[in-house]
Amino acid sequence: MKNIKELKKLISKVSSRQLFAVLATSYENQPYTSLVAFALTEDLKKLIFITPRDTRKFQYLSENNMVSLMIENSENQKVDITQAVGITITGKSRDSSGEEKEKLLKTFISKHPQMEEFAISKGCSVVSVDINRYDVVERFQNVSVLEFDEKS
Numbered sequence: 001m002k003n004i005k006e007l008k009k010l011i012s013k014v015s016s017r018q019l020f021a022v023l024a025t026s027y028e029n030q031p032y033t034s035l036v037a038f039a040l041t042e043d044l045k046k047l048i049f050i051t052p053r054d055t056r057k058f059q060y061l062s063e064n065n066m067v068s069l070m071i072e073n074s075e076n077q078k079v080d081i082t083q084a085v086g087i088t089i090t091g092k093s094r095d096s097s098g099e100e101k102e103k104l105l106k107t108f109i110s111k112h113p114q115m116e117e118f119a120i121s122k123g124c125s126v127v128s129v130d131i132n133r134y135d136v137v138e139r140f141q142n143v144s145v146l147e148f149d150e151k152s
Contacts, residue, residue: 002136002144008044011134011146014073014085015040019112021089023049024068025060032060038069039111041104045148047089047129048096048108050119058125065093067129085138091131101126 002010021038024031034057036049047069051057061067067090074084096104105126109116118124134146 004146007134007136007144007146010085010136011044011087012040014087015071016111018071018073021047021049021069021071023057024070025057026064026066027056027060032056036069037108037112037115038071039108041107044134044146045131046104047091047131048104049127049129050108050115050124051127052121052123053125054123058127061093061127067091067093069129082139084140085136087137088135089129089131090133090135091129093127093129095125096128100128104128 015038019037020035023034023036025034026032036051036057038047038049040047051061069089070086071089072084072086074080074086105119108126109119112119119126132148136144136146138144
């Protein structure tokens, strides 16, 4: 198990290199997954993604804001058994607004400049996930956990 500083460094490294995460939502007790472009805030406490408000994804988030996301760095090679890292993130999503929305939007666009026009379009939501936990798996069985309490 890694210490907190090492764990944060690994999460930052993997998330900065990966452009996409798999978002898991739930609607009427049925799981649903979506691929989303994402960015993390520097303090690792928020994950940001953009979605149009007229999508099934946004509807599901509006009905149940508890989400999970998976980020991983595998390359579909045999060495992934010893080198791949999988990160599961859990938290609560919400449609950001005001100054926070503008700040989060800048963070997202700095990672995904090619998506700026989409991200700032009128029908899109800047979704903020308030992260409460990271489960980081290395070598398919070494698990480290980073948790944030509501006060931190």
